[in-house]
Ligand SMILES: *[C@@H]1O[C@H](CO)[C@@H](O)[C@H](O)[C@H]1NC(C)=O
């Protein structure tokens with residue numbers, strides 16, 4: 172009986188070491204989101220085009236995290252199964268690999284969406300390529316933001332979901348600012 176206990180302890184130690192060796196997540200979702208930094212980056216980008224800053228919205232963040240939790244539970248773990256929550260907010264989603272190091276977070280997502288700025292032509296209000304994430308970031312109709320995150324079931328990807336309130340509305344002629 173004591174030998175059974177002994178091997179159980181060994182197994183436990185072994186699996187802890189394996190976890191360390193493979194670099195499985197050490198951080199909690201809120202650390203992936205990094206609310207303050209994410210807001211700061213958005214506000215720098217908005218200031219560039221004269222748009223008022225966003226504030227963090229806990230209600231919106233709870234909504235985003237709830238959606239993230241449902242995605243995690245459903246085992247969403249590839250780019251093709253990424254989808255929008257279909258809720259009452261504007262929404263940007265990004266995903267990045269966990270390995271070899273965390274390649275996605277709220278700030279990384281914000282900086283990635285910002286790269287679409289060059290695709291947006293203010294004069295015609297059109298995108299050359301993708302720019303919808305950028306135009307949401309700088310939309311002057313939105314004044315608050317909340318984000319959530321999840322890591323997919325086998326720890327391959329980190330997802331970031333940011334929701335914006337109010338959702339910008341208008342037609343093709345409505346500029347974000
Ligand atoms: C984040 O920002 C809030 C509001 O400005 C502040 O109260 C809080 O201390 C900040 N947290 C961190 C970790 O910087």
Ligand SMILES: *[C@@H]1O[C@H](CO)[C@@H](O)[C@H](O)[C@H]1NC(C)=O
Nearest residue numbers: 226228229230231314315336
């Ligand atoms: C935060 O979001 C809630 C729900 O959408 C909204 O009612 C509230 O006015 C928002 N607060 C701020 C500061 O934007």
Ligand SMILES: *[C@@H]1O[C@H](CO)[C@@H](O)[C@H](O)[C@H]1NC(C)=O
Nearest residue numbers: 222310311312345346347348
């Ligand atoms: C937001 O941008 C639109 C389009 O340029 C503009 O008509 C509107 O006045 C702006 N609103 C604010 C609050 O700046």
